[in-house]
Amino acid sequence: xxxxxxxxxxxxxxxxxxxxAAAGMxxxxxxxxxxxGILGTALISRGEDFTWRAAFIAGLFLAGxxxxxxxxxxxxxxxxxxxxxxxxxxxxxxxGTQMGSGCTSGHGVCGVSRLSPRSIVxxxxxxxxxxxxVYFWVHQP
Amino acid sequence: xxxxxxxxxxxxxxxxxxxxxxxxxxAKVIGFLDVTxxxxxxxxxxxxxxxxxxxxxxxxxLRQGTPLLAPQFxxxxxxxxxxxLMVGALIFGVGWGLGGFCPGPAIVSAAFxxxxxxxxxxxxxxxxxxxxxxxxxxxx
Numbered sequence: 001x002x003x004x005x006x007x008x009x010x011x012x013x014x015x016x017x018x019x020x021a022a023a024g025m026x027x028x029x030x031x032x033x034x035x036x037g038i039l040g041t042a043l044i045s046r047g048e049d050f051t052w053r054a055a056f057i058a059g060l061f062l063a064g065x066x067x068x069x070x071x072x073x074x075x076x077x078x079x080x081x082x083x084x085x086x087x088x089x090x091x092x093x094x095x096g097t098q099m100g101s102g103c104t105s106g107h108g109v110c111g112v113s114r115l116s117p118r119s120i121v122x123x124x125x126x127x128x129x130x131x132x133x134v135y136f137w138v139h140q141p
Numbered sequence: 142x143x144x145x146x147x148x149x150x151x152x153x154x155x156x157x158x159x160x161x162x163x164x165x166x167x168a169k170v171i172g173f174l175d176v177t178x179x180x181x182x183x184x185x186x187x188x189x190x191x192x193x194x195x196x197x198x199x200x201x202x203l204r205q206g207t208p209l210l211a212p213q214f215x216x217x218x219x220x221x222x223x224x225x226l227m228v229g230a231l232i233f234g235v236g237w238g239l240g241g242f243c244p245g246p247a248i249v250s251a252a253f254x255x256x257x258x259x260x261x262x263x264x265x266x267x268x269x270x271x272x273x274x275x276x277x278x279x280x281x
Contacts, residue, residue: 023199036243098229104244117222121222129231
């Protein structure tokens with residue numbers, strides 16, 4: 001193992017902002033900022049329950065738009081996977097997050113912060129599964 | 142309306158955090174998962190930063206009794222370590238490693254102009270609906 005591309009300060013700063021946004025959702029709305037739960041439920045809900053979820057997702061997307069427009073060239077984006085691979089990846093992420101009740105934000109950030117046993121187990125499992133997948137995909141292509 | 146504005150601003154800040162920490166870059170995520178090769182530990186510090194801030198504010202907010210703009214705090218109902226939790230987390234992890242995307246960063250980077258992100262999002266939404274509408278009934 002070699003450590004490369006480590007960016008500790010931007011990681012901590014960005015992470016703190018993510019924590020702050022999650023705290024805003026919790027303190028003001030009483031909701032956990034789990035992206036897969038917010039999106040997954042938005043897909044099948046209506047009215048007030050749909051509105052705040054859609055607004056959160058719109059905020060996420062517009063953060064990306066703002067970065068692309070205001071800081072062109074600054075935002076790093078490197079994707080190796082081709083169309084078939086992202087299609088499969090997307091389907092697995094969609095299915096897995098709904099079956100497992102959460103993703104990196106809901107389990108990994110919010111759940112681990114709450115010391116939820118379900119979230120701690122889920123976070124360990126998805127990290128190990130991701131590492132094993134990258135091991136076989138990147139090292140044995 | 143007030144709640145939607147709050148959620149929108151939180152989404153913006155959350156997205157900004159993902160972009161600043163470069164979690165919206167799939168190569169950065171793959172780098173973290175590549176523990177046996179060229180390892181990039183940054184993602185661990187993103188989580189540490191987020192958990193440090195949320196962990197404190199989550200507990201401070203709970204002491205207040207109720208959220209400022211909603212009748213009560215809403216927590217997940219399930220508390221058992223059941224099979225869907227573990228199988229779902231494993232399936233999610235495989236998809237995460239294949240693409241380098243989890244749901245938040247995929248939504249953020251949809252704005253970066255690469256059509257593959259939209260393919261990922263479409264497949265992700267299809268997978269979500271498949272479970273929500275179809276498979277969930279057999280579990281719950």
